[in-house]
Amino acid sequence: MTRLLSASATVLAIALAAALAGSLEGVRTVLAVAVPYAAFAVLVLGLSWRVVRWSLAPVPFRIPTVCGQQKSLPWIASSRLESPHTTAGVIGRMALEILAFRSLFRNTGSRLERGPRLVYREARWLWLAALLFHWSLLVILLRHLRLLVEPVPTLALVLDRLDGFFQVGAPVVYLSDGLILVSLTYLLQRRVRNPQVRYISLFTDYFALVLLGAIAVSGMWMRYFARADTVAIKQFAIGLTVFRPAVPANLGDWFFVHLALVATLAAYLPFSKLVHLGGVFLSPTRNLANNNRMKRHLNPWNYPVKVHTYQEWEQEFHDKMAAAGLPLERP
Ligand code: HEM
Structure with a gap:
């Protein structure tokens, strides 16, 4: 619990510092220009x-x-996806892993029941929450292109229409916004409520979740309640991308909070x-074909090793061994 509290306090401190800096003339330019550039440089160089x-x-x-049969003899059926032996199989396996989190789908949980009896069950909620979180994040980031690029890419416009299909008023409520909040809440409560997961959770585990949650909440607050001036924000964002930054006066405190949290994440x-x-x-x-039985793989760093064989050793100590009555291969 202490770790969760300190992670939340750290994120809150960053948000408050950003709101304060955003309201101070002079400091706001540093926050709006120097901080995003520095964060982006760290992201690119670090990655x-x-x-x-x-x-x-x-x-x-x-x-x-x-977790499947490896390719070996022709009459033994091999598993092309679970144990791929071709590049096409590896691509298929990777695609399913990255797009559908296939290995997490097999997640199991264990529980000690009366007896005592250790019972393993399939545990799919983690898979579902992780999948929803990652897909929502991707959709949100792609939709953000409308704030960063002019003309707005068709992909961003299409996603905007699909994501906001249940318009209940203005501004349109996005499905991805709801899903990212629900999934992040599930992932956080799982760390807090499950004793085993809580035991191994570190400050950094909570920090990542709380930071992502704070970015999503500040963005939603800007959109649904604070009604940020998106025209001014777009001008500012495009200025940053073409290295001609200009900071308009009407960006709003919540935008500075959002920007500072995104910079921290980057x-x-x-x-x-x-x-x-x-x-x-x-x-x-994950990315290697399992063709260990089809091809002979040689260690590329093999070098000639100087060996001392038993025969050479026996020859060296022959007389001593014979005198001691030890058995000899060459009497
Ligand atoms: C990790 C990166 C980011 C995440 C996860 C994120 C997340 C979000 C979310 C969840 C919203 C709520 C509305 C929506 O879904 O569109 C939002 C809104 C917003 N974000 Fe971000 N954001 C990120 C980066 C940025 C950046 C770099 C900018 C700078 C231009 C930005 C500017 C905005 C603005 C202006 C809004 C309000 C949009 C509106 O009123 O329609 N965001 N953000």
Whole structure:
């Protein structure tokens, strides 16, 4: 509980500092211009550094994690998706993993029941909440293109129409906004209520969830209650993207809060567990074909090793061994 409280207090402190800085002439330019640029630079350099380090890590063997029959003899049926032996199979498996979180779908939970008896059950809520959260986030980010690009890309317009299909008034309420709130709330309460998960949860686990939740809430507040001036915000955002920043006076406190939280997320991402967004593509346990029985894989760093065989050893100590009455291969 302390970890959750300190994570929430940290996010709240960032939000309050941003609201204060946004209302102070002079400081607001730093917050609106220097902070986003610095955060973006940290994001790009940090991610590149992580990717370079991952790609330099030696992978001498095929080490995919599989749960299906490997390709071997022609009369033994192999599992093309669970244990893919071709590149097409790997692409299929990766696509299902990234788009549908297939391995998480097999998630199980365990419980000690009376007896005592350890019972394993399928646990699909985590899969559902994770899937809803990630898809909602993607839709929200793609929809944000309307604030950053002119003319607005067709994809952003189509998503906007689909996402806001149940218009209950103005402004249109987005389905993705509701889903991201529900899924984040589920993920957070799971960490707090499940004793095993709570035991292994760190400050950083809560921080990531609370930060994402605060970004979503501040964005929704701007849209549905504070009614931010999106025309001014778009001018400002486009100015940033073309490196001609200008800070209009009417951006609003909530926008500064939203921006500061997004900048925090961007700068924090490369050094946090959220970097799995890039790591999943580069994971050798996922992106390698399991053709260990079809192909002979040689360790690329094999070098000639100087060995001392038993025969040579026996020859060296032959006389001593014979004198001690030890058995000899060559008497
Ligand atoms: C991780 C990145 C971001 C996330 C998760 C996020 C999330 C959200 C969410 C959930 C909303 C509520 C309305 C909606 O769904 O469109 C929103 C609104 C908004 N966001 Fe973001 N946002 C992000 C980045 C940004 C950035 C970089 C900007 C700067 C231009 C920005 C500006 C806005 C504005 C102006 C609104 C109000 C839109 C309206 O009134 O229709 N957001 N954001």
